[in-house]
Amino acid sequence: MVYSPEVTRKQSMISSAAQALLSATSAPGVTLFPEAFERIVAKLRAAIEEIAAAEDFTALTAPPVLPREVVERSGYVREFPHLLGSVHNYGGDATDWLTRRTAAVPGGLWHETQTIADVVLTPAACYHVYPFLSAQPEALPARFAVESWCYRHEATSEPGRLRSFRMRELVYVGEPKACIEFRDRWRERASRWLTELGLDVTVEAATDPFFGTGAKLLSGSQRAQELKFELAAPVADGVRQAVVSANCHKSHFGETFGVRLPEGGPAHSACIGFGLERLAMAVLHAGCDEALAA
Amino acid sequence: MVYSPEVTRKQSMISSAAQALLSATSAPGVTLFPEAFERIVAKLRAAIEEIAAAEDFTALTAPPVLPREVVERSGYVREFPHLLGSVHNYGGDATDWLTRRTAAVPGGLWHETQTIADVVLTPAACYHVYPFLSAQPEALPARFAVESWCYRHEATSEPGRLRSFRMRELVYVGEPKACIEFRDRWRERASRWLTELGLDVTVEAATDPFFGTGAKLLSGSQRAQELKFELAAPVADGVRQAVVSANCHKSHFGETFGVRLPEGGPAHSACIGFGLERLAMAVLHAGCDEALAA
Numbered sequence: 001m002v003y004s005p006e007v008t009r010k011q012s013m014i015s016s017a018a019q020a021l022l023s024a025t026s027a028p029g030v031t032l033f034p035e036a037f038e039r040i041v042a043k044l045r046a047a048i049e050e051i052a053a054a055e056d057f058t059a060l061t062a063p064p065v066l067p068r069e070v071v072e073r074s075g076y077v078r079e080f081p082h083l084l085g086s087v088h089n090y091g092g093d094a095t096d097w098l099t100r101r102t103a104a105v106p107g108g109l110w111h112e113t114q115t116i117a118d119v120v121l122t123p124a125a126c127y128h129v130y131p132f133l134s135a136q137p138e139a140l141p142a143r144f145a146v147e148s149w150c151y152r153h154e155a156t157s158e159p160g161r162l163r164s165f166r167m168r169e170l171v172y173v174g175e176p177k178a179c180i181e182f183r184d185r186w187r188e189r190a191s192r193w194l195t196e197l198g199l200d201v202t203v204e205a206a207t208d209p210f211f212g213t214g215a216k217l218l219s220g221s222q223r224a225q226e227l228k229f230e231l232a233a234p235v236a237d238g239v240r241q242a243v244v245s246a247n248c249h250k251s252h253f254g255e256t257f258g259v260r261l262p263e264g265g266p267a268h269s270a271c272i273g274f275g276l277e278r279l280a281m282a283v284l285h286a287g288c289d290e291a292l293a294a
Numbered sequence: 295m296v297y298s299p300e301v302t303r304k305q306s307m308i309s310s311a312a313q314a315l316l317s318a319t320s321a322p323g324v325t326l327f328p329e330a331f332e333r334i335v336a337k338l339r340a341a342i343e344e345i346a347a348a349e350d351f352t353a354l355t356a357p358p359v360l361p362r363e364v365v366e367r368s369g370y371v372r373e374f375p376h377l378l379g380s381v382h383n384y385g386g387d388a389t390d391w392l393t394r395r396t397a398a399v400p401g402g403l404w405h406e407t408q409t410i411a412d413v414v415l416t417p418a419a420c421y422h423v424y425p426f427l428s429a430q431p432e433a434l435p436a437r438f439a440v441e442s443w444c445y446r447h448e449a450t451s452e453p454g455r456l457r458s459f460r461m462r463e464l465v466y467v468g469e470p471k472a473c474i475e476f477r478d479r480w481r482e483r484a485s486r487w488l489t490e491l492g493l494d495v496t497v498e499a500a501t502d503p504f505f506g507t508g509a510k511l512l513s514g515s516q517r518a519q520e521l522k523f524e525l526a527a528p529v530a531d532g533v534r535q536a537v538v539s540a541n542c543h544k545s546h547f548g549e550t551f552g553v554r555l556p557e558g559g560p561a562h563s564a565c566i567g568f569g570l571e572r573l574a575m576a577v578l579h580a581g582c583d584e585a586l587a588a
Contacts, residue, residue: 023354023426027361027412032422035353059329060317063458064358064443065379065415067321081384085359086408087415088382089447090375094506114380116405117447118321119457121359121381121415128326132317149358149443153383153411163413164357212388 018235018281019159029154029163033277040280041166043292045147048168048274050293051189052145057170062128062148064164065119070127074256079218082211084120085151085163091115121151125169126271133173133267134257140267141174147276159281160241166276172269173259179248179270186272187229187246194243194279198288199233206230206242235281243278247271312529312575313453323448323457327571334574335460337586339441342462342568344587345483346439351464356422356442358458359413364421368550373512376505378414379445379457385409415445419463420565427467427561428551434561435468441570453575454535460570466563467553473542473564480566481523481540488537488573492582493527500524500536529575537572541565 023032033041065087071077077084092113122128125148133142147168154161172182187203194201206228207219222228231244247270253259254266261267283289317326327335359381365371371378386407416422419442427436441462448455466476481497488495500522501513516522525538541564547553548560555561577583 025361025422026363026425027359030357030359030361030413032357032426033355038353038355059332061327061332063324063326065321065324065445065458067319067324069320081386081407084384085411085413086382087445088380088408090378092375111410113375114382114410116408117379119324119379128319131320132326151359151381164359 017284017287021284027163029157029161031162031164037280037284040283040289040292041276043289043294044274044276044279044283045168047193047292048170049145051193052170054189055143057143057145060128060132060144060146062122062125062146064122064149064151066122066127067131068116068118068120070131071120071123074127074130074253076123076127079210080123080208083152083154083209084123085153087117087119087121088114089117122148123152124150124273125167126171126269126273129171129173130253130257130259130269133259140259140262141172141178144171144173145169146171159236159239160278162277165278167273168276169271169273171271173254173267175261176250176268179250179268183229183246183248183270183272187231187244190244190246190272190274191231194231194233194282197283197291198286199243199282200286201243202232202240204230204232206245233278233282233286235278235285241275241278241282243275243282245273245275247273311578311581315578321457323451323455325456325458331574331578334577334583334586335570337583337588338568338570338573338577339462341487341586342464343439345487346464348483349437351437351439354422354426354438354440356416356419356440358416358443358445360416360421361425362410362412362414364425365414365417368421368424368547370417370421373504374417374502377446377448377503378417379447381411381413381415382408383411416442417446418444418567419461420465420563420567423465423467424547424551424553424563427553434553434556435466435472438465438467439463440465453530453533454572456571459572461567462570463565463567465565467548467561469555470544470562473544473562477523477540477542477564477566481525481538484538484540484566484568485525488525488527488576491577491585492580493537493576494580495537496526496534498524498526500539527572527576527580529572529579535569535572535576537569537576539567539569541567 021037125146129144129146150167151164154163205223205226207222210218227248229246230242232240232242235241249269251266251268253269259267315331419440423438423440444461445458448457499517499520501516504512521542523540524536526534526536529535543563545560545562547563553561
């Protein structure tokens with residue numbers, strides 16, 4: 001990853017209430033979160049849970065790693081290869097290690113002996129839900145509230161663009177029409193909540209950051225079909241980031257993971273994802289953290 | 295990673311209250327955590343915080359990824375190469391991807407185009423603290439309560455041996471004598487707390503799982519110096535796992551990361567790590583989850 005001097009300069013020029021709280025590490029976009037920041041994250045999570053109490057969600061906490069087959073089967077590797085964090089492990093043997101580690105920089109030898117592990121870093125919390133559901137078709141229609149740490153290998157690290165962050169998602173899996181209703185109902189609820197909280201929220205039809213020369217075609221199609229909406233808010237002076245994303249996936253995950261409707265045919269799915277760090281940054285930037293219930 | 299038929303058979307024979315709650319994924323040792331399990335994790339975290347209130351800890355939430363230079367500088371790569379999860383990212387270009395992704399299995403092409411990222415999966419929560427401290431020498435002596443998801447590329451997955459799990463650590467950085475006192479004081483506090491809770495706790499001098507033919511020498515030296523103690527408890531019928539680990543690192547991290555005592559010389563450090571999932575499993579197995587304060 002190359003960080004241009006422009007990006008670095010821009011970052012250092014932008015100060016924000018949230019950035020003053022976070023502690024950067026030596027890896028761009030990877031930060032530590034002190035207690036004052038975590039209190040806001042906890043309040044945001046509680047507020048989302050309170051709104052979600054209007055419907056009956058099954059809560060799941062998912063780990064930051066996901067079976068590799070899930071991203072390979074779902075097409076994530078094909079469409080977003082540049083964002084995926086892949087996990088590798090040591091593939092050498094002990095004798096080799098002992099003989100060579102003294103003769104070489106350990107880092108260098110380590111790099112030569114990597115093999116591909118059966119997990120990747122979780123790119124989005126909801127990827128954990130579909131394989132889980134495929135084992136229990138009787139559960140449809142299903143609603144999950146799932147949270148996990150996500151990783152995206154972002155090329156820049158302006159305020160709010162973290163590589164390692166937490167996403168809380170509300171997921172619906174069922175009939176096509178119910179999925180669109182779910183997505184639209186939750187987009188409205190989230191927009192109302194954040195506006196009442198005091199954030200300057202905009203709602204826009206959006207697209208995913210597809211990779212390669214087919215990207216324009218894919219994202220154009222996604223926008224034309226109005227599959228993805230983003231709620232954006234300022235997280236620092238002059239920096240607006242998507243804080244919530246509301247999506248319909250049509251039958252994509254249902255087909256991929258064999259989740260079928262009771263009356264036959266692949267299940268459809270929809271989700272609304274809350275970026276907890278970005279929301280906390282937006283709340284701090286707007287100075288409305290006191291408005292969050294304790 | 296090879297899972298022997300013996301291990302698989304053993305796993306399927308062992309049932310436990312905790313395992314009935316967890317949802318396995320297709321990757322061994324990687325599970326989803328439902329609400330009933332998370333309630334116990336939250337209560338355990340609150341109990342640790344309450345005990346820790348006896349001393350003044352600075353709380354930090356750390357991400358599941360850590361700058362690669364931290365594990366390389368600290369010697370983790372040299373001593374525990376087999377446990378480290380290394381992050382790689384896509385190293386090809388868009389034209390190459392588009393041309394070849396249609397001709398090859400996407401997974402296969404992805405595997406060929408990996409490059410080494412600047413982060414690894416966090417092997418232990420306290421690794422985030424030492425580089426953080428090296429920037430603020432005025433903070434010594436320092437106490438941190440740091441939590442993060444950790445990853446260890448374990449070769450087996452019997453009950454309690456997860457690859458992705460949460461560790462909450464209390465860390466002390468300061469004078470050599472104060473570090474040993476910290477480690478011993480917290481080992482006693484943790485042992486008393488868990489025994490009163492109703493767990494069958496044993497305390498033993500322990501060693502880290504060093505790799506290679508030098509492992510015996512290193513672990514023997516660690517045991518002889520009584521640097522590491524483990525508190526173990528049953529997590530399933532016939533399966534006892536370490537649930538808490540209390541360690542002195544002597545000047546290792548202070549020297550590595552340039553954390554110096556006010557009067558000169560490298561700072562020493564000590565930590566006590568609580569494995570939150572294993573503790574929750576032990577509590578469920580002992581049936582003493584009701585004894586945890588709400």
